Amino acid sequence: xxxxxxxxxxxxxxxxxxxxxxxxxxxxxxxxxxxxxxxxxxxxxxxxxxxxxxxxxxxxxxxxxxxxxxxxxxxxxxxxxxxxxxxxxxxxxxxxxxxxxxxxxxxxxxxxxxxxxxxxxxxxxxxxxxxxxxxxxxxxxxxxxxxxxxxxxxxxxxxxxxxxxxxxxxxxxxxxxxxxxxxxxxxxxxxxxxxxxxxxxxxxxxxxxxxxxxxxxxxxxxxxxxxxxxxxxxxxxxxxxxxxxxxxxxxxxxxxxxxxxxxxxxxxxxxxxxxxxxxxxxxxxxxxxxxxxxxxxxxxxxxxxxxxxxxxxxxxxxxxxxxxxxxxxxxxxxxxxxxxxxxxxxxxxxxxxxxxxxxxxxxxxxxxxxxxxxxxxxxxxxxxxxxxxxxxxxx
Numbered sequence: 329x330x331x332x333x334x335x336x337x338x339x340x341x342x343x344x345x346x347x348x349x350x351x352x353x354x355x356x357x358x359x360x361x362x363x364x365x366x367x368x369x370x371x372x373x374x375x376x377x378x379x380x381x382x383x384x385x386x387x388x389x390x391x392x393x394x395x396x397x398x399x400x401x402x403x404x405x406x407x408x409x410x411x412x413x414x415x416x417x418x419x420x421x422x423x424x425x426x427x428x429x430x431x432x433x434x435x436x437x438x439x440x441x442x443x444x445x446x447x448x449x450x451x452x453x454x455x456x457x458x459x460x461x462x463x464x465x466x467x468x469x470x471x472x473x474x475x476x477x478x479x480x481x482x483x484x485x486x487x488x489x490x491x492x493x494x495x496x497x498x499x500x501x502x503x504x505x506x507x508x509x510x511x512x513x514x515x516x517x518x519x520x521x522x523x524x525x526x527x528x529x530x531x532x533x534x535x536x537x538x539x540x541x542x543x544x545x546x547x548x549x550x551x552x553x554x555x556x557x558x559x560x561x562x563x564x565x566x567x568x569x570x571x572x573x574x575x576x577x578x579x580x581x582x583x584x585x586x587x588x589x590x591x592x593x594x595x596x597x598x599x600x601x602x603x604x605x606x607x608x609x610x611x612x613x614x615x616x617x618x619x620x621x622x623x624x625x626x627x628x629x630x631x632x633x634x635x636x637x638x639x640x641x642x643x644x645x646x647x648x649x650x651x652x653x654x655x656x657x658x659x660x661x662x663x664x665x666x667x668x669x670x671x672x673x674x675x676x677x678x679x680x681x682x683x684x685x686x687x688x689x690x691x692x693x694x695x696x697x698x699x700x701x702x703x704x705x706x707x708x709x710x711x712x713x714x715x716x717x718x719x720x721x722x723x
Contacts, residue, residue, distance in 0.1 A: 331395045332504050334545065334553055336486050337369040337463075341376070341391060343384050344500040351498065355522045356616050359515065361498040363411055364549045366490060367397065368483060370460025375402040375429075377465075377481050377490045378549050382414035389415070389422055399423065402458065404465065405430040406492035407478045408437030412549050417442055429458060431469050433477035457484075470494065472530035474523055487544040493523065494534060495560050497551030506552035508559045514620075516551065516560060520567055521619035526654045532568035535561055572626035572656050574722040576713060579608040579618055580631030581640045586665035586697045587631040590706055593698075594629055594663070597710035603717060610642045618646070622655035626722055627713050628685065629661045630676060637670030647679035654683065659716045661709050662691035665698075688712035 331339040342364035348357055363384060366377040374397070380388040392400075400423040405413050408430075416438060420426060428438070428449045435451050438444045452458070454469040466482040473494040481490040497516040506512060524531050538546070539561055546554040546561075554560050576598055582588035595605040606621040622628075628650065632643035643664075660680060664672045673691045689709045694702050717723045 329391050329394065331367060331391070334366075334504065334547070335488065338483060338486060338488060339367040339369070340504040340553065341365045341367045341388075341395075343380065343388060345381070345384065346500050355498075356614055357498050358518070358616070359498070360500050361550050362500055364547070364551075366547055368460060368463060368465070370463040372461030373401040373459070374399060375404055375458075375460055375465065376400055376419065377404040377547075378406055378412045378492065379403065379419060380415040381411040385415040385418045389418060392422070400426045401460075402426060403428045404481050404490075405434050405438065406481055406490060406549070407475055408434040408441060409475065409493075410441060412492065413438050413442060416444055420444070420448055429467075431467070431477065431479050433471075434479070437477055470534055472527045473534055474527055487542075488547055489538065489541070489543045489545070490547045490549075491538075492549045494531070494548065495538075495546055495554070495564065496523075496548035499551040501552050504553050506554050506556075506559065508556070512552070513563060516563060517567065517623060518616050518620050519550065520564070521623050521653070522616060525567075525619070525623060526652060528568050528654065528656065531564060535564040535568060539565075567623050570656060571720070572658060572722070573604075573624040574602070574717055575604045575606065575621070575625045576627040576629060577606045577608065577618070577621045577625040577657075578629040578631065579610050579643075579646050581610040581633055581642045582631065582665070583633040583635075583640070584665075586694065587633050587663065590663045590665070590692070590694070590698055590702075591629065591631045593703060593706050594661075594710050594713075597707065598713060601710075601714045602723060603714065610646055615649075619649075619653060622650065622653055622657065625655060625657045626717055626720070627659040627661070627688070628655075628657050628680075629663065629709075629713075630680075631662075632664040632672065632676065634664065634666035634670050634672055639664070639672055639676050644675060644679065647676045651679050651682050657683065658686060658720065659688050659713065660685035661688050661713065663694075663706070663709070664692070665694045665696065667696070686716065688716055
C-alpha cells in the first residue's frame with residue numbers, strides 16, 4: 329500500500345479494518361475501524377507517530393518496505409493501549425536503531441504490556457520538543473482523553489496535531505482526508521459516546537485548547553484526518569456542553585409487554601408536550617445507539633421486568649453502563665412490572681447513584697399489567713418530567 333501524503337512529508341501509514349465487529353469486546357462497530365499511524369520525514373531524522381494493532385503488524389511492516397522506508401529514528405507513542413502501541417516490538421526489530429519517545433506513564437505501560445526494554449525508551453516531559461531537522465515535534469501531555477497516559481504530538485512547522493484517541497471515529501476510508509458528512513458525524517458521535525463521554529470535562533478542556541491553538545490539521549488515531557478541524561471541534565463543543573437537550577431516553581426490558589406498555593405510554597405523553605423521546609429495547613437494540621442518545625438526554629426513564637426477586641439482569645447492566653458513561657442527564661424515573669414480588673429498583677437506584685440524578689417521582693412498580701390507577705401515576709411521572717425540563721429552560 330502506498331503511503332498517503334497528508335502535507336509536506338507527513339504521511340498516513342495506517343490501515344483500515346473493515347471487518348472488525350466489536351471493539352474491546354464491548355463496543356459494536358457499524359463499519360469497522362482504522363488504526364492510524366503517521367510517518368514524519370524531517371531533513372535529518374524520521375519518526376513514526378503511533379503504531380499498529382497487533383493482528384495487522386505483518387501487513388504494516390511490509391508497507392514500510394514497499395514505500396522504501398529503510399530507516400526510522402524515533403517511534404512516538406501517544407498512548408500505551410495496544411491498538412496504537414502493539415507493533416512497537418516488531419518495529420524495534422525492523423529498525424533496531426529506533427528509540428521509543430513517550431511520557432512516563434506510557435513508558436510504564438509498554439514495558440508491562442509489551443515488554444519493551446527501558447533502554448529503548450526516551451521519556452519526555454510536557455511541552456518538551458524533539459528535532460527532526462526541519463521539523464520539530466512538541467509533546468503535550470493530555471491525561472484523561474481517555475487514559476491517564478495520553479499525550480498529543482504537535483508537528484510545529486506544519487501546524488498539525490496528532491491527538492491519539494481524542495477526536496477519533498470508528499470509521500474507514502479510502503482518502504484519509506475527511507469529507508464532512510452526516511455519516512462521519514454519526515460515527516464520531518458514537519465513538520465519543522462510547523469512549524470519551526466518561527471524560528466529558530477533560531474533553532471540553534482539550535477541545536477549547538485545540539481551538540485556541542488554531543491547528544491546521546487534526547490527525548487522530550481512529551478515523552479520518554481533519555483538514556478543517558472546525559468540523560470535529562464544533563461537534564465536541566456541542567457534545568461536551570453542560571446543558572442537555574430536550575430529550576428523554578427510555579431504555580427498557582419487558583418480558584410480557586407490561587413494562588413496554590408503560591414506556592410507550594410515557595413516551596406518547598412526552599411527545600405530545602414537545603419532548604423528543606428515544607425508546608431503547610435493551611435486548612434487541614444496538615448498545616451504541618443508546619450511548620449516542622445519552623450524549624444529549626436530559627432525562628433517563630428506565631423500565632424493567634422482575635426476574636425472581638430483583639430487576640432483570642439486562643436492566644442492571646444498562647444502569648451500570650449509564651453510571652460508567654457518566655452522561656450529563658439531570659433527571660430520572662423508574663418503572664417496572666413484577667409477578668409474585670421482590671425488590672425491583674433498589675439495585676438499579678444504587679447503580680445510578682453516582683450520576684446524582686433527580687428522581688422526578690416515586691418509582692412505579694406494577695403487579696402484572698398496569699391498571700387505571702397505574703396510568704394515572706404514569707401521567708404524574710410524565711408531567712413531572714415536563715416540569716423539570718421547563719425548569720432548566722429546555723421547553
